Amino acid sequence: MSKEKRNKDNDVSLGHRHYWTDTQGHAHRVVFDDKTLEKPRATWVVLVTVTIVALVAGVVLITTLHKPTGARPFVQERAEAATFALAQTVVAGVESGATTIAAGWNDEFFLGDAAGVSLFEATGQKLESWSFDEPEAPTALAFVSDEENVANGLLLVAFKDKVKYLQFSLDQVVPATGRGDAALPGGADEETESNNAVVRTAARGALGAPKTLLVKTGADIRGLDSSGERLFVADYAAARVWRYSLKKLYALEPGADEPSPDCELGAPDEARGYPGLKPTFPRNFCATYDRKRSALFVANPGLFRIDAFDPETGAWSSENSWSRTPGASNAFRGASNPIAVVAGGDQFLVAESGVFVDEQTNTRYSPFRLFSESGEWLADVGGDFLAPSNYERLSVAALAAARDFKRFYALNVDGSVDVWERR
Numbered sequence: 001m002s003k004e005k006r007n008k009d010n011d012v013s014l015g016h017r018h019y020w021t022d023t024q025g026h027a028h029r030v031v032f033d034d035k036t037l038e039k040p041r042a043t044w045v046v047l048v049t050v051t052i053v054a055l056v057a058g059v060v061l062i063t064t065l066h067k068p069t070g071a072r073p074f075v076q077e078r079a080e081a082a083t084f085a086l087a088q089t090v091v092a093g094v095e096s097g098a099t100t101i102a103a104g105w106n107d108e109f110f111l112g113d114a115a116g117v118s119l120f121e122a123t124g125q126k127l128e129s130w131s132f133d134e135p136e137a138p139t140a141l142a143f144v145s146d147e148e149n150v151a152n153g154l155l156l157v158a159f160k161d162k163v164k165y166l167q168f169s170l171d172q173v174v175p176a177t178g179r180g181d182a183a184l185p186g187g188a189d190e191e192t193e194s195n196n197a198v199v200r201t202a203a204r205g206a207l208g209a210p211k212t213l214l215v216k217t218g219a220d221i222r223g224l225d226s227s228g229e230r231l232f233v234a235d236y237a238a239a240r241v242w243r244y245s246l247k248k249l250y251a252l253e254p255g256a257d258e259p260s261p262d263c264e265l266g267a268p269d270e271a272r273g274y275p276g277l278k279p280t281f282p283r284n285f286c287a288t289y290d291r292k293r294s295a296l297f298v299a300n301p302g303l304f305r306i307d308a309f310d311p312e313t314g315a316w317s318s319e320n321s322w323s324r325t326p327g328a329s330n331a332f333r334g335a336s337n338p339i340a341v342v343a344g345g346d347q348f349l350v351a352e353s354g355v356f357v358d359e360q361t362n363t364r365y366s367p368f369r370l371f372s373e374s375g376e377w378l379a380d381v382g383g384d385f386l387a388p389s390n391y392e393r394l395s396v397a398a399l400a401a402a403r404d405f406k407r408f409y410a411l412n413v414d415g416s417v418d419v420w421e422r423r
Contacts, residue, residue: 083379083381083422083423084368084381084382084408084420084421084422084423085382085420085421085423086382086418086419086420087122087407087419087420087421088122088123088124088419089416089417089418089419090120090124090416090417090418090419091124091415091416091417092111092118092120092124092126092417093111093113093411093415093416093417094414094415094416095415096113096114096115096415097113097114097137097415098111098112098113098137098411098415098417099112099113099137099138099139099283099397100112100137100138100139100140100141100397100398100411101141101398101399101400101409101411101417102141102142102143102155102400103143103400103401103402103403103407103408103409104119104143104153104201104202105143105145105153105200105201105202106200106201106402107121107122107123107402107407108120108121108122108127108201108202108203109122109400109409109417109419110141110143110155110202111411111417112137112138112141112157113137113138113415114136114137115129115131116129116130116131116132116134116138117129117130117132117138117141117155117157117166118130119202119203120417122407122409122419122421124419127201127202127203128202128203128204128206130166130206130210132157132159132164132210133210134159134164136159136160138157138158138159139158139159139160139220139221139222140156140157140158140221140222140223140224140234140285141155141156141157141158141224142155142156142224142225142226143155143156143202144156144225144226144228145403146228150200151169151170151200152167152168152169152170153167153168153169153202153205154166154167154168154226155167155168155202155206156213156224156226156231157210158221158222158224158233159221160219160220160221161215161216161217161218161219161220161221162212162214162215162216162221163212163213163214163215163221163224163231163233164210164211164212164213165210165211165213166206166209166210166211167206167207167208168202168205168206168207169205169207170200170201170205213231213249213250214231214233214244214249214259215258216233216235216242216258217258218237218238219233219235219237219238220235220236220237220282221233221234221235221236222234222235222236222279222282222283222284222285223241223284223285223286223287223298224287225287225288225289225296226246226289227289227291227311228246229245229246229247230243230244230245230246230262230289230311231243231244231245231246231249232265232287232289232296232311233261233287234279234285234286234287234298235285236279236282236285239266239276239277239278239279240264240265240266240267240277241264241265241266241277241287241296241298241309242261242263242264242265243261243262243263243264243265243311243314244259244261244262245262248262263311263313263314264314265296265298265309265314265316266298266307266309266316269316272316272318274307274316274318275303277298277300277302277307278300278301278302278303279299279300279301279302280301280302281301281339281353283397283398283413284299284339284340284397284398285298285299286298286299286339286340286341286398286399287299288341288342288343289311290343292343292345293308293320293343293373294311295308295309295310295311295317295320296308296309296310296311297309297320297341297343297348298341299338299339299340299341299350301337301338301339301353303323303324304323304324304332304337304338305321305322305323305324306321306322306323306338306341306348306350306371306375307321308320308321320373321375322371322374322375323375332350332352337352337353338350338351338352338369339351339352339353339396339399340396340398340399341399342399342400342401342408344401344405345405346372346373347370347371347372347373347378347405348370348371348372348373349368349369349370349381349399349401349405349408350368350369350370350371351367351368351396351399351410352367352368352369352396353367353395353396354367354395354396355367365380366380366381366382367396367410368380368381368382368408368410368420369381381420382420395412395413395414396410396411396412396413397411397412397413398410398411399411405422406421406422407419407420407421407422408420
């Protein structure tokens, strides 16, 4: 063995190959003296010892960073993102063939099926139901509370090519007086009354019978929302979102000609490089009006996008839209995703059609994902929910969220509703 460099202490350095770093980041140098070099067996013992120490340090480091959990790998959440836990699964819509869902006041949700529309508490208790005298189940629902008078609400119900509505008001509902009556419609228990808070509910608050608001020949309406002044209709047949003035629609006389939309949203714009809307998922075509940003967000699953539009002009907003990033580990996945989006403060909750399993890494990904305003992935929702018994049945049909974003409801294609509560 040749000696590369001799220093004043007669020690021999074997060069940079024999530097190693421990788990604390400290560098170490293996140094041999002349006597060691004259004994090859001793030299090999030292080399083997150093190698074993380095291997052990590497194993300790890897084990520390990746503790085994006994489950398949799952994408970790970002600390600043909202987190949700599954509260309960409501199976009331399974036998009735529920087709669409909307969040109501507080802890209520509306569920549409062949019989009409039913109102449920988040616990699954049925509160009320309404018949709309239609041969088929609703294709879309939206509940809108009045900005100026939150006691008033409007339930929008689509049936293929028409939209009907049901008005609500709590003005005529007598508040509950005792704690035992807290669940009564429009009621508040003693504690909430003392805090000047009112628990609002749509049960028994409907004014009159459902009325027809709009008929659009040839349409296949799969999504609805309203800003309070405008009605947004997501038409799957045309791959467009139509905007109407609610004031004009209310003023229509019986038998009047079919009204024309005030604005068209979602057409391709070659000059700006916008490819247009491609819903591709017949059961759901989600359009959500975001009051905070005064923008309409539309799920565009055919292109793995969330697209934003100016509700005034109908123009596509490139700065507020975002799309799948090729190769990114946290981008939209699957063949028809995302199918739904709802806004909650500074975040967006996006639903994909079901649990995605990466066959190469054997990793399960939740169908519910949180994104920032700019489309940056924040978290996957419900990692502990992805047991085989759950993810094999999960196939999301529609999504709705409470206005305060403390709860969201996921309607599955089997009619069950998963209720998630914010932690």
